[in-house]
Amino acid sequence: MRFLADGPDIPDTLIEARDLGEVVFFCGAGISAPSGLPDFGGLADALLDRLAAQESRTARVRQESLDRVFMAMVKEFGGTAVDREMSRALRTPRGADLRFHRAAIDLSRGVDGVAKIVTTNFDLLFERADKGLRAYVPPTLPDLAQLQPIQGVVYLHGRVNRAERARAGYIITSADFGRAYLAEGWAARFVRALSERYTIVLLGYSANDPPMRYLLEGLNSRDDPARRSQIYAFAPEGLAADDEAWRDKGVIPIPYCPGDRQHSGLWNSIFAWAETARDPDAWRARLVALAQRQPASLQPFERGQVAHLVSTRAGAGAFAGATSAPPAEWLCVFDGFSRYARPGRVSWRDGVQVDPLEVFGLDNDPPRPDPRPGGGIDVPGEDLLGWRRGDESWPERMRLSGYRAEWSNQLPARLYQLARWFGLVMDQPAAIWWAAGRPFAHPGLIREIDYRLDRGAALAPEVRQFWRCYLDAVRAHAEDVHDLRQYEVLERIKREGWSPSVLRELERALAPAFTIERTTLGSPIPPCGEDAAELRHVATIKVAVSRWADGLDPPPEMLAEVTRLVRDSLKRMAAMIGESTMRLFWSTPTLHPTGDRGESFDYDRQASHFLKFRDLFDALAKHDPDAARYEVAAWDSSDPIFFAKLFLYASAKAELVDAGTFARQILAMPDALWWEGNMSRELLLALRAQWPRLPERMRRRIEVRILRGRPRYDSESRADYRRGKAAWSASWLRWLELHGRALSPATAARLPALQAADPRWSDAWAWSADDSLGSRGGFIERVSDSQGLEEAPLPSILALAAELSTDDHRQLRDYRPFDGLVAKDPFKALAALRLVARRKEFPSRFWHSLVDNWPEGAPPRLVRLMALALARLPQEMFVSLRHGIASWAQKHLPALMRTNLDLGLAAFDAIVARYLGAEPELLHSGIGMGSVGGVPLERSEVSLMKAINSPGGHLAQTVLALLEPAAPDAMPDWAARRFAHLLTLPGHGAGHAACVLARHFRWFDYWFPDWTRSLSPIFALDNPLAEAAWHGLALAPDFIGDDAGRRIKPQLIALLRRTAPFALDDEAHKRLIGLMVNLTLGRDGKRAVIGFAEARRVLIATDDEGRVEALGMLARTKQTDEMWTYLIRPFLLEAWPRQLRYQTGNTARQLAQIAEHAEARFPEVVALILPFLRPVAHLDTFAYRIKKQGEEGKGYSVDYPADTLTLLNALVGDDRQAQPWNLRELVELIGEAQPALRQSDPWRRLKALTQ
Template identity: 35%
Template sequence: MRFFENGPNIPDVLLERRDQGQVVFLCGAGVSLPSGLPTFAKLTEYVVDFFDPPKGSELHTAFMPWRDEKFEGLRMPLDQIFQLLHQEYGRDQVNALVAERLAQVNNVGSDEHKHELIKKLSTDPEGNVQIVTTNFDRLFELNEAELPIYEPPGFPDVEFGVSLRGITYLHGRLNSPEDTYHPYVLSSADFGRAYLAEGWATNFILKLLKHYTVVLVGYQAEDPQVKYLLQGLNHDGKFDRDKIFAFDRGRHEDIETKWRDRGISAIAYNDHDDLWSSISAWSERARSPRAWRAAIIELAQRSPRELLAHERGQVAHVIKSTAGAKAFADSDASPEWLCVFDAAFRTMAVKTDFMDDEIFDPYQVYRLDDDPPRQEDTFRRQLTHEHLLSWRPNDGVNSSGHGICNSSIFVQPRLWHLLRWIIKNINNPITAWWALRQGILHPVLRQEIMRELWRVKALHPKAITVWNILLDYAEHKHYLNKENASYIFHDRVKNEGWHPGTLRFLRLHLAPYVEIRSPSGIEAVRPPVGDWESIPFSDLATWETHFPLLDQQDIAVPDENLMQVMEVLQSHIHSAVELCAELGIHYFYRVPTCYSNRAPNRIDDIHTSFEFYLRLFTKLAEVDPHKAKGLSASWAMDDSLYFYKLRLFSLNQASVYEGEEVLDFVLNMAQEDFWGGEGQRELLYLLRDRWKDFSDEGQRQLADRILNGPDKPDYQTDEEYSVKEKRDSYRLAWWLELSGVKLPATAKDKLESLRFEFPELDASWARSMADLNEFTTYRVASDESTQAIANKPASEVIEFAESVSEREFGSRVQLRPFTGLAKENPRKALASLLFNARNDKYPVQYWSVLLDEWCVDVGQVRLWRTLLLRLERLPAEAICSFSYSIGRWMEKHLTTAFSIDSELTWRIFDTIVLSLASDSGDATKSGLGDVYHGGHAIVRSRRTYSHAINSPVGSMAVALLNVLNTSDLQVVDGIPDELKTRLENLVKLPGEGGDHAMVILTRHLGYLDALDSLWVKEFLLGRFEFDSSCCEPAWNGLLSSGELPDGNLGYSLKPKFLGLFPRIYQWHLDEGLRRVACQMIVEFTLLPGLTPLRFSPAETRGCLRAMRDEERQSVIFYLSLLGQRDNARWQSVVIPFIKNVWPRESKFRTSNLISAWVSLLAESGDAFPDLLKEMKWLIVPAQIERDWLDDFQRARYGKRSLSTRFPKEVMALCNVLIQTTNAVPYSLRNVLEQVQAAAPELANHHEFGRLVDLLDSL
């Protein structure tokens, strides 16, 4: 947890133990620096300068390296220098001088002393100060008259319960300079006596670590005090690093390994001010943890999106404890905090609302300050993001499966309070939105939701609906898979027949349910804002009513069971209707139909129970028309979409209804049902199929009703109604005629007059009346027909094209006659633009179409020259307005233009370049836009290949390379001057243009070098220098090519490649390009033979040292990929690289890198034992993600699991990585079972027993 945005990330376990009075601060010289006291090195320098040893003496020579801050060699340890001082000038005299210097303390108010802050933190449960220090000064004693003091060797024996209250001076306490006795631990002899010969300091530290958690502050890992204090502490790498922590300045990855080798967990900070500000805030927290917790709970009353990441981290820290979770649950915190606590939510992908271009990134809005980056690369092993709604080590009973979002029974107290908070917010749409995205809800959470629904009267109706449907859905998922239920039903029908138990199974387990899925777009990741009234159900989830019954066509129902089965199915249909009504679903993406057999290629797998019911009714109409008619009469027209259609379908059964009955029903239908009902398709087929059963008079009456049209709605004008009434009548009557119905003569005459009135309507329009009204995905086609524009004079073409360009709502066709004209008759299209140009009009849309669609044969020289001459005379403003189309045209056609008239083409090119140069820079921008979050653009490089190929200048550079490629040049010819000059001019363009030209050139660097190495050397290679303004686009182009430069080019670039890291971090490159750079460095290292291009192990090692941890991980993943692609390369490439190239400094064994190495081992297959043997020095105890062992227990690539094939090696790996209960991976029990089954003798080994003990202690 961080107290401030730039402060150190203090582990939760340390904060918790301090609250319990179990933390002791061990303080070094850095604590006293703000008070004007020196570091150990400066103190030594003061003493040496005072005595001024002769030049060339052993003492003078030994201390000289300490005076040079840039000295990188070995320095004599300072304790040994003090030993020389003691030998040369006497122990008492030297120590007295030390006392004199340390007595010179600045007169700073006690409230500002760092010591006062530490005294507030390093206390026992009663608040008594308990501090250990290696400093000699007495600054901790200020304002503490009665504080116990301990000096060596008389330390409190904490082993026997002696209180540590007071100040323990581990290396001695400062006496007055006038005193004759100064017993300080300064020299190597002093340290040897304290830690080895007499060992009183060692014994005290070991006992202290046994009973307390120790925090080092004011030290560096290289300090002599640290060396002696912790000597041998981590000799086997198995010391519990949660027992001792150290604050140190620097990046976490740099300091982690320095301290880890000493058995210490490092806490990194940027600046000393950041450290002391955090310690000050921590001391305030320590004064009253409850008050601090209350302040954070108050902070949590705000929306988490209003807070900074470290503030969200503070709230997360609070709810990690049972007391904090209880306080949080008792508050009125918004359920939006679920998006923070749930790791899956805060790491969801970025989503865009395509309607208004809004972007929502859950990671940026809800992330915690210590969250690892969200990895987009699926090749990478996912880093663990802490899920606060599942079990944590301090929750008590251990189960990795325990959480609010799964099906375990037990709920730990902390999780119970969070569950209680969720229930308290059951009436908030955000809570429902979150719950709808959970795969399985905890049984206790489901139970409490049900109780809350029963208890609370004030729940919004929408909330009641959502929670009830969610509970039903959870019950369905908890019981069994719906497909399995259908198959079970089929088996029961086959084996048991239509027994009452089979009918009950059908009723209970094949009832309709609502399938819940995440909505598309931004609503999938952005929680709803507002109350229930303002939030539609569709913003919460995608709801679909499903009938789980499958393959109903294969189910046979005897006649005697028809009514029983239909009764159950009818109840299911009613339930589906009620579900749709509850959720406001007034449509289906696939509508039910009673005539699915008349819809070609349509298989209805959505409304299966309705289809089953329809099939059974058809059979009932055959075997018992009387019952069928009675059943039909029970269906009201306004009952539902299903029964409305069923009623019309039943009327089409000749065995059930006479023709006159049908006619009477249809003539008496309400106007809104006849013309606008949901069963239009069923009505059409009813009229068509039963028309012949109507009397002549009945047919005339029905035809009159059709041709009289629908009633006029209130919202239509008389003119609008007149047109719509005629079109509706025309369409229905025409559909009947096309279906073979013989209309009365008067109706035919009316139909003919309507056909004359609406000539634009064709038969397909009428036939589509019976099409299923379903939601479908379709594309809007472009109609490029030139029929309407072909005969118009050139002067009217543009005006007409603009008049028809707007597409009507719902139309699937976009009229683009000018596009067709540009393709079929480019001469006329160009003439229309030339006509407008006479009036200084240059319509961007149509110039862009002409240039984009230009495909004139090279033989039409006159037309080509007309276009070229016009392009040459285009004003600069016009060129800039459609510069993208000009660039694309050049990329496709510059070579052709060059072959027709090279001089004119070059003039055009130069005119365009001059026009772009005169622009402010907008015309040369890439077509790729920025990504925005919260109204601010995310900083990323625009000097990339992706931006270049989507920019005018990038296209022009490609065009010049196309001309070069078709010039049939020989290597000795070099690149023609006219091409080189224009390539250079493109690079000089302002704005983004010059960068994009440079990217294109360096992407083809090898090709250009093969043609003209001198020009490349003079003009391009200098751009790769890191002080060049073009270095970023130059490197972007080269890296985007992915090609390893060879020959003299590669040799020239080799020194620059060796310096690419860390310079590459100055640019905002995509992660992918940094990864390519890493891969290139690996490939340079793997070049065969003794080529001077090959990177030596030392050179590659230097590159690796200059990388960040993330890129070093990329190197490891690439090595893994090489081995996976070719198993032989594990031995020939990966193992030698690890052995000879990888840097061996301990700082390159961070937890992230160890995690990457473990991932590599998991992929190594048969090479696993050899790799593990070679990597022993790389794998050290570390806290990595707890699922790292999963891949070792799985059978992969057709082979048994690694723990089965190599049990001894897997157990050895586990013993290195798993040292404490906090490091136990989820799969350890399964792996140990596989190890024991594969090699039973290993169960008797100490290492196996230790791992079992760790499991048992959880």
């Protein structure tokens, strides 16, 4: 948390520890500098001047360490004289600024109000700042091991002594430090005991101060299980060396911007922190008041302060208990998944983009990581809606039954307070929006929602309805998370048969459930203003049903019962759809499919459920017509969701529904249902089936209703209504006539007038009256049958082809007879186009067809004729075909060249000449920027993927296809000249050709070594083709040889160290890292192309992904004796960087992979990689494999238990949620394989994590 916008980000754990009185402030010379007192170096210089030192000044000039300089002073002047001058130099100045010391004292006070300060300063400013402060001076230090607390200030290295003769006991010389920390060790013991009991904050020190070397180097032992407390130090930002020096000493640096020479950027925050320590209630009240504002209106550090407030139980209680509940938008601040959601449009009405991390982000949020391919969100920042260290857990409540079992998943007090606050703001649009994106909810949150609905403040009906649906959705989802209920029923049927218990389970499985989602194309932040005015703009309430399991078909004797169960499910679903937001857009598929292409495609589950009921009903009607009639009688024919359409479907089976019942039911339907377009097909087919059996009186009533026409639409003009109503009625009545159903004379007489109401009306409208209006879709079939074009006269071919080329999108077919002609008779197709070309006509559609459908194996002379025709096309047509022509050349010219090289090359040259004279933009690649899940695959315009889909790339591959060397030799002159021409293509064309050639660099180097050397200059980083060449080389199928590697080594190193004038795509960069690793292996007794020291400099300069790739290359290398001895082992020892900042969780994961493949070298590999390991989250696959015996894994946990334990102890951190799922089993296996390990600290630590 930051106390000020430009202040340091102080870890929450440190602030919480200070609030609990668990922090000791270690203060150095920097805290006294504002009062005019010198630091350790300034003190040495002052004494050298006071004493007019000579020998000891020489030590200072030689830049020896300050403790040695003081040692030289003591030898030169004696200890008493040095102490006396020190006491004089450190006299407290008048008017000293004591704000810094008071702030440190106030921050160090625990809950008991007693200060806990340790200082290596000698001055008395702390006692001046608080005259009641108790002082401890060696050797009378508090014995922490005997539970003697610090109650004041500890002068660890001595305190100013005003006596002129006695030694003051200052710890200043190397001998003094050696005695205090090594020989006698009293200072080291005190500091060690302090670190075991308190969190330590270093204030006023630099990383290289002599006291720090003695204080901390003994504490930074990774093998010390007792040291669990953290040590923090405030350090100026931007000094990487200082940051690393702190971390090497085991200290966590807290960077800050100094602001000025007085480091006000730090001290202003320290003062603000101290103010909160003096009056924590006032500070908490200020944060609660801040939380009343909209989080989007606050600065990130202010949102961070409120986030810190709710990170503790007391703070969350104050937040939830505010007189006026903070707005629900704070959910988007506390929820890490909301903050890191992908940016998107604010509204579907405009294109304004918004990034939730900018609107709701915290000041200490890391940048958004690249999206994972395929979707998914990584949340590197704080998630305050999840369990965090300090929250309670109740493992003792876990049991299989009883009262406690219900409360085993109780929310910790902090999260309970946030759930309580949620109940207060759940009527706000932001709360509804947030919940709509969260299909799972903790029972504790559900209880708060229930409480508000039942006993809380009143809610608007629309809001109350949403939350009732939400609770139903959450509970249903919790019962069947993976939607496998019907499959489970199917398995029970296989075991038990169709028992009453199975039917009850099937009934539960058939129960529909609500699903809640955010609105489609909705904003990534909560809506406001008009967008929040209506619930449907905030959330979508849908109804879902479990998928019907394949094979779940009842036997004949169970049909009636299962049909009843599905009917009840549909009735319940119909009622729920009425409550949902689906009602406005609801429709069902037709029950009378036509079988036309595109009519049927994948239905959603609701439609599939509906159609399954139809199939069950059909089976029941066939098996037991009486039961089917009984089933129909149970339907509500006025239900607009399902059963009206089902009744009409059943009525089309005249034997199931008598005419009188049919007529009464349909005449009772409301107009909105009668004229529902989605039911027109079912109604008309039912009328056709029942018409002959209907009494004349009933037919007449039906005709009258049709004549009366549909109701008027909203905003429909009177003229449009009269015309539309008449046309619809005319279409229905005429449809009956066309299907052999006679109308009454009176109705037949009125029909012409109805038809005349719209001059566009025709019988085609009547024939389509029974169109279901259902959705259609699928793949469009390209029909390339020539339809006899090859028999047509040459002059009429194109006109006839245009006439026959039709698009029947209703049947999802496109008819392209010219495509068929090209495949059957390419000469005739070409001749037809050349014929009209004489009239300067170049129909683009047919030229594209000719290029795209040219057949393999066409006669060489025809291929040459085609090539020349393409080369002579007018510019506009050539531009349109530029990608197709180059692709055509790659596919068809090599065959011509093999038959007659001269003719083939002439045709090739004619085509290339057109590209050489083209505008640069015409040679761009045919593909854009590819991505997977929003992650760009390439950014360069001359990447390999771009190259092989470009004119330049196609033309280069055309020449490549002809090179079939039998032995290493010179490059044929004809090929060399054409490669040279392609490398001069305009725009990106030359780069694309260079990329394709570079990809085959190793092949060229073997077969045509002399020519390949002449090609090497394109890899020079200042060459215009360098970027393309390196992309091609990076993605070559094989690594280049050592000789070629030596030629391009300087450029390779520069690229990998990112000092080149261009950047490679990520994949290309990673592949070149692999090439570098390969070139560090010496072959045939020769020195490696790249030394390990050079490789280390590259690894330091690259990013974490590059270092991970280098280790991945080693992990993928088979660990033969040669590879282990000459590559893997020395690479890790000599090339891998040692700095702590380069040892990450990602690199540790790859190192674990190296250990996994070590086999008999496992102990040696573990010892080698151990210094580079860091905890890694979710090492599930690795942990499974090292446990597994036999072919699937190595069984290291049994074969090498001690080494496996060492490895796991380094890789598994303290976060229980991130540990491998089988850690408990692994730990037990290790203990069984070597029981003595159960007494070791690593085994006990890992065991404790699993409990």
